[in-house]
Amino acid sequence: MSQEITDAFEGIDFPTLERSLRHPRTFFSSALSILTGVVTVVACIPLFSVLFMLIWRGGKRLSLSLLTETPPSAFESGGGFGNAIVGTLLMVGISVLISVPFGVLAALFLAEFGSDSKTASAVRFCAKLLTGFPSILAGVFAYAAVVLVTGTYSAPAGGIALSILMLPIVMLTAEEAIKMVPHRMKEAAIGMGATQTQVVWKVILPTALPGLLTGVMLAVARAAGETAPLLFTALNSNYWIVQDGELALMDPTASLAVLIFNFSGVPFENQIELAWAAALVLVMIVLVINIGGQILSRNKVTS
Amino acid sequence: MATSIEPNESIDSVASPPTTWDVAWDRAFRAMTHVFSWMTILLVLYILYEIGGKAIPAVQEFGFSFITGTTWDANKGEFGVLPEIWGTLYSSLLALAIAGFFGVSIAIFLTQDFLPAYLEVVFKNIVELLAAIPSVVYGLWGIYVVIPAIRPAANWVHEHFEWIPFFKTSLSGPGMLPASLVLAIMILPTVSAISRDAISSVPHKLKEAAFGLGATRWEAIFGVIIPASATGIFGSLVLGFGRALGETMALAMLVGNSNQLTVSLFSPANTLAALLANNFPEAGKQEEQVLMYAALLLMAITLGVNIFGAAIMRRASAHMKGATK
Numbered sequence: 001m002s003q004e005i006t007d008a009f010e011g012i013d014f015p016t017l018e019r020s021l022r023h024p025r026t027f028f029s030s031a032l033s034i035l036t037g038v039v040t041v042v043a044c045i046p047l048f049s050v051l052f053m054l055i056w057r058g059g060k061r062l063s064l065s066l067l068t069e070t071p072p073s074a075f076e077s078g079g080g081f082g083n084a085i086v087g088t089l090l091m092v093g094i095s096v097l098i099s100v101p102f103g104v105l106a107a108l109f110l111a112e113f114g115s116d117s118k119t120a121s122a123v124r125f126c127a128k129l130l131t132g133f134p135s136i137l138a139g140v141f142a143y144a145a146v147v148l149v150t151g152t153y154s155a156p157a158g159g160i161a162l163s164i165l166m167l168p169i170v171m172l173t174a175e176e177a178i179k180m181v182p183h184r185m186k187e188a189a190i191g192m193g194a195t196q197t198q199v200v201w202k203v204i205l206p207t208a209l210p211g212l213l214t215g216v217m218l219a220v221a222r223a224a225g226e227t228a229p230l231l232f233t234a235l236n237s238n239y240w241i242v243q244d245g246e247l248a249l250m251d252p253t254a255s256l257a258v259l260i261f262n263f264s265g266v267p268f269e270n271q272i273e274l275a276w277a278a279a280l281v282l283v284m285i286v287l288v289i290n291i292g293g294q295i296l297s298r299n300k301v302t303s
Numbered sequence: 304m305a306t307s308i309e310p311n312e313s314i315d316s317v318a319s320p321p322t323t324w325d326v327a328w329d330r331a332f333r334a335m336t337h338v339f340s341w342m343t344i345l346l347v348l349y350i351l352y353e354i355g356g357k358a359i360p361a362v363q364e365f366g367f368s369f370i371t372g373t374t375w376d377a378n379k380g381e382f383g384v385l386p387e388i389w390g391t392l393y394s395s396l397l398a399l400a401i402a403g404f405f406g407v408s409i410a411i412f413l414t415q416d417f418l419p420a421y422l423e424v425v426f427k428n429i430v431e432l433l434a435a436i437p438s439v440v441y442g443l444w445g446i447y448v449v450i451p452a453i454r455p456a457a458n459w460v461h462e463h464f465e466w467i468p469f470f471k472t473s474l475s476g477p478g479m480l481p482a483s484l485v486l487a488i489m490i491l492p493t494v495s496a497i498s499r500d501a502i503s504s505v506p507h508k509l510k511e512a513a514f515g516l517g518a519t520r521w522e523a524i525f526g527v528i529i530p531a532s533a534t535g536i537f538g539s540l541v542l543g544f545g546r547a548l549g550e551t552m553a554l555a556m557l558v559g560n561s562n563q564l565t566v567s568l569f570s571p572a573n574t575l576a577a578l579l580a581n582n583f584p585e586a587g588k589q590e591e592q593v594l595m596y597a598a599l600l601l602m603a604i605t606l607g608v609n610i611f612g613a614a615i616m617r618r619a620s621a622h623m624k625g626a627t628k
Contacts, residue, residue, distance in 0.1 A: 029519040036412040109336035132609035134549020144353040195329035225437025228551035
């Protein structure tokens with residue numbers, strides 16, 4: 001009986017149930033798996049290459065004098081970029097002051113008070129547009145709206161340019177964070193007779209705080225590294241922002257990013273080394289803020 | 304409660320209706336959030352108005368010849384940005400081709416259980432950290448690492464394949480290829496993150512059904528998963544393209560800022576954003592207006608691409624809502 005069956009199937013090529021790389025389908029599948037794996041590993045090379053170069057070329061210049069001295073001229077040796085660090089912090093601070101209240105208030109409207117309104121969808125659309133807005137155009141706008149009006153390159157002009165880049169990030173992440181607040185907590189507060197505004201201040205904002213902070217930190221990390229908007233709003237300066245005990249707020253202001261750009265293409269070894277050191281400091285600042293923000297978002301209150 | 308309440312004693316309740324002040328503050332605060340929302344819309348309109356308004360004199364003066372002209376000479380008052388428009392699109396497309404292949408491959412590799420979950424997270428974070436490195440640092444790295452690294456290979460290719468238009472010049476330093484490579488690295492996180500979201504939103508049941516019919520892993524990926532997430536993947540490419548168009552610093556440092564129309568990968572070129580970055584700080588009155596015109600063009604291109612990308616993403620998410628998880 002079994003013999004007959006075997007005879008009947010004689011000459012028919014059965015697919016075996018074994019996996020073997022000799023089968024084109026199996027081979028194709030494994031080859032593609034290996035290829036995408038290699039691609040993924042290759043994509044990680046640039047990051048490590050950048051970090052290695054920063055540490056190798058910028059690390060040897062790391063010293064306290066970097067933070068206390070001003071940039072050297074072409075044939076000088078030594079020097080630092082303390083004024084650029086101060087300038088970067090100042091301008092990012094200005095843009096935080098503008099974009100965080102603005103972004104969080106608008107996000108409250110988007111998530112709480114008018115979440116289904118036509119206004120809200122228009123605002124979301126505008127925020128998404130701003131997310132993809134080229135940073136150089138933020139600089140062009142701030143130049144037209146601030147520098148031409150005040151007649152001077154200044155730190156506030158740079159801060160305003162940066163705040164346009166921060167605003168959509170802060171707004172959209174804040175909206176998500178506010179939406180994550182459990183409904184029951186809000187309902188409990190409303191049941192106690194709280195007005196909507198009291199609910200916002202006493203329940204929503206405290207609960208959504210980690211999420212809000214994450215958004216702000218990601219936005220700060222992005223703004224700190226931006227160069228293009230500062231090129232013709234804050235320009236650059238070789239001096240401290242505080243001169244002779246006076247705050248020169250409405251003067252051109254140095255920043256780490258512009259300093260790197262200016263020193264990157266010069267033929268002077270000392271300035272090139274400073275550019276690498278400044279890049280190392282800038283990336284450290286950005287990565288610390290960025291990773292901090294991601295850790296915060298991991299420890300979010302989940303309902 | 305500490306005090307015991309006698310049944311017939313009148314109670315002074317601790318609860319009270321909101322005072323007039325509470326109600327007023329509530330209304331004012333809600334109005335304030337409304338105002339700030341409107342301000343977002345007004346801000347976008349104001350940006351359009353500022354850049355557009357400042358560009359008007361140049362638009363009236365040069366009109367359409369600005370887009371088709373190929374010389375840029377501030378002293379003669381001749382301005383044309385065709386090479387820059389070409390360079391912007393060309394570098395972004397090159398970068399998109401590289402980043403698209405890498406980004407989608409990574410998205411597939413990190414969502415289809417090739418690796419244990421913790422390794423997937425590690426790789427995902429590494430790729431996302433690429434986005435955290437500032438543009439100007441990529442430019443610096445490009446000048447001192449990428450250009451020296453690819454120059455020998457590029458010149459070998461140029462020597463042996465000079466008859467192919469892509470390789471018709473030698474790579475002396477800055478040029479289209481190093482700029483596009485670095486640009487690709489910069490948009491890779493965007494492409495891979497959005498693609499990964501699209502791919503991981505494909506219901507598992509579809510993949511399991513394909514496996515049940517005897518498909519290999521990659522037959523399931525090509526036959527089921529990619530078609531199901533195609534809209535989202537396409538959207539990621541469009542958004543990555545939009546990001547590449549507006550990228551400034553790395554290009555200003557690597558593309559060579561030379562005003563020429565060329566398909567050669569090894570020749571220096573220029574892009575709109577790099578033109579703005581390099582010329583704006585020292586521009587005279589007339590050149591400033593012309594640069595505003597160039598900024599207006601860049602804004603029109605990027606806004607167009609981004610609106611298109613957002614529309615695709617909306618379709619992709621609507622498409623996925625129908626799928627049962």
